[in-house]
Amino acid sequence: MPELPEVETIKLGLQKFLVGKKILEVWTDSPKQLQPSLSTIKENTVGSTIKKIDRRAKLLQIYLSNGKILAVHLKLTGRLIIRKNEVPQDEWQHAIFKLSDGWELRFCDLRKFGYLKLLNSEKELDKLLAEFGPEPFVAGSSGQALLTLELFKKIVSSSKIAIKQLLMDQKKIGGIGNIYACEALFSAKINPKRPAKKMTDEEMKILYESIEKVLKLGLKYHGASDQYYVDAQGQKGSYQNHFLAYGRKGEKCRVCGGIIQKIKLGGRGTYFCKRCQK
């Protein structure tokens, strides 16, 4: 679920409540999701203090006082929630970091695609982050990589893949997933199937601005909670109430009154207005 605005919102919550806490114990009932293993994570985190939280694209990093880093990817249904230990267990809770002062960091994940990965050094992290393309704008990302309009045009015009698939390619651009790709293309009035290469200068500029616009809207509404996303306090976001395309199959386009279509593109559900998006 979580794309750039959601992961950023979680990051802000973690920064507020997690920094300075000491890790006392680690538990899991889903060892596959802890890499390289529960025991290694225990050995390298218990006794350490959380120093800093960062984000790059959809990946969160928890920096520890011993120099190790926990990288967390939430994939489709992952959640990181901070609770007092007396709070009843959360749904789909699969890993718990017991912290000082009776706090817990709970990793919940219905589909179990997400992971927590122990990294031994910043160098290891840099290697991982080097795989990500630049980000649309700086919203507290740890990366230096900023997607300027010039860079965006270069990336778009050098690929003949459908523009929507390109937007979601994390190696090309970091942080955009299915929801924000659909919303940005709707806002820019560009057909998701349009070959990237064939876009005009003007279209690329409008799309670039639309991406920034919808991501900032996502941040403003604390993320989109269609089903599973919640922030670090377990609260839903509200951007889903403002979608213009995503999930609106069969409903009226709010711009032209046409009917929103749903197609499959690169194996992913894609929502758009045939009339508006040429």
Added chain:
DNA sequence: ACCTAAACCTGGGCGC
């Protein structure tokens, strides 16, 4: 370079 399908998992919704 690009395209597709399948895999990792669980649960909700739909049609029959």
Added chain:
DNA sequence: TGCGCCCAGGTTTAGG
């Protein structure tokens, strides 16, 4: 009510 099928916001891998 129940069963089977399809769907789900991500990413990786295998094969063409």
